[in-house]
Amino acid sequence: MPSLSVILPAYNEEAMLPKTARVLAQILEGEKIDYELVFVDDGSRDLTWSEILTAHQANDRVHGVHFSRNFGKEAAIFAGLAAAKGNCAAVMDCDLQHPPQTLVQMYRLWQQGYEVIEGVKKSRGKESSAHRAAAGMFYSLMSRATKIDMSRASDFKLLDRRAVNTLLDMPEQNAFFRAMSAWIGFRQTQVEFDVQEREAGVSKWSTRKLIRYAISNIAGYSTAPMQCVTWAGVAFLAFAVILGIQTLIRYFTGHAVEGFTTVILLVLLTGSIIMISLGVIGYYLARIYEEAKRRPRYIVSRSI
Ligand code: UDP
Ligand code: MG
Numbered sequence: 001m002p003s004l005s006v007i008l009p010a011y012n013e014e015a016m017l018p019k020t021a022r023v024l025a026q027i028l029e030g031e032k033i034d035y036e037l038v039f040v041d042d043g044s045r046d047l048t049w050s051e052i053l054t055a056h057q058a059n060d061r062v063h064g065v066h067f068s069r070n071f072g073k074e075a076a077i078f079a080g081l082a083a084a085k086g087n088c089a090a091v092m093d094c095d096l097q098h099p100p101q102t103l104v105q106m107y108r109l110w111q112q113g114y115e116v117i118e119g120v121k122k123s124r125g126k127e128s129s130a131h132r133a134a135a136g137m138f139y140s141l142m143s144r145a146t147k148i149d150m151s152r153a154s155d156f157k158l159l160d161r162r163a164v165n166t167l168l169d170m171p172e173q174n175a176f177f178r179a180m181s182a183w184i185g186f187r188q189t190q191v192e193f194d195v196q197e198r199e200a201g202v203s204k205w206s207t208r209k210l211i212r213y214a215i216s217n218i219a220g221y222s223t224a225p226m227q228c229v230t231w232a233g234v235a236f237l238a239f240a241v242i243l244g245i246q247t248l249i250r251y252f253t254g255h256a257v258e259g260f261t262t263v264i265l266l267v268l269l270t271g272s273i274i275m276i277s278l279g280v281i282g283y284y285l286a287r288i289y290e291e292a293k294r295r296p297r298y299i300v301s302r303s304i
Contacts, residue, residue: 002036002061003087004028004107007080009073010094011042014051015200020094021055021062027100033107037062039094040080043070049302056304068301072213073204075298077155077177081164083303090158091177095198098156102193106158115186116163119156122192131207138214142179145222153178156193162186173291176217219287226284229277236273 006024010017021037028035039052041064052064065079077091088110092098098119106117127135139151155177159167166184167177182188205213219225243262 001085001087002034004033004035005038005080005084005086005089006035006103007038007040007077007084007089007091008094009040009042009076009080009091010044010048010052011070011073011076011204012044012046012048013094013201014044014047016095016198017048017051018055019199020096021059023096024100024103025059025061027104031104031107033104035061036084036086038080038083039064040076040083041066042073042076043067053304064302064304065300066302068299071298073155074175074177078168078175079298079300081159081168084164086161088158088160089164090156092156095201097196097198098154099193099196102156102191103158105191109189109191110158110160113187114189115160116181116184116188117158118182118188118190119154119193120152120190121154122152122194131210134210134214138218141218142221145218145224150178150182153182154195157181160186172220173293173295173297174216174220174287175297176220179217179221219283223284225280229280232273232277236270 006028008020013020017039021039024035024037037055037059039048039055039062041049041052043066049064049066052062052066055062056064063083065083067076067079080091081089088107090103090106092103102119106119109117136151139153143150157177159181163181163184163186166186167180170180243266247262
């Protein structure tokens, strides 16, 4: 049983994978850490899986899990946690954007008795200002929902076996690793790191994918959008009472025919608020349905 399992979700990472495997092995061997590398091929369409097989031939501490299709990074992380045999498990990106030296630092903290060691971003690396603003908004919402500061959170973490088992016991389908690992508690600490630049390959997150991911995680951790509907209703009721009184006064003082504008505006406004509200309720209902189906989070087609 190795003491450290490193979990690396990989989606179309043929360009980076051999180097990542080599660099990590070299550094961990240099530090005399008993390790295993668990690559989770998230249904890649390129040669990622055969690169994992090649890496396994060169180094039998390299293991691999292959998904039947692309299930997303969250699913890949959980598959890696399930496959990991170590006394502690670290999750890091397969593109070396998470510095391996920080991994060593995390491992030393684990040896000192910490159970959840979180990597926090000192700098966010290169990204557009629109992306930065959107990420800022998402994290402030998420921080409020989970009551944990997540503005600099990342998926780069090291967890003790106890924390890993706790996470694996959590049954939800729509898992959000970053929030769950903070939510479980245990002895937590943080390590700062600078996000490195990606050397090869491209980012696997399109803007659309990121927006979908953000909405799904907000809904997974907060029912605030549903409560917004109630508040909109209350605000609207107050508005309706004032307008109702005004209409009645106009009626009794004999100025009733005007006010067509008000009617049109009111119809439009109520209509749109009702539709938005139904949409929000429908979204949560859909999620309940997803959870109720109890499908597996991922399907493993091969492993080594
Ligand atoms: N990844 C994955 N499945 C996906 C998308 C990404 O397993 O559907 C992995 C990817 O291979 C990488 C990590 O998640 O190891 C982070 O992805 P990426 O580097 O593309 O994101 P960025 O660093 O640009 O945020
Ligand atoms: Mg990356």
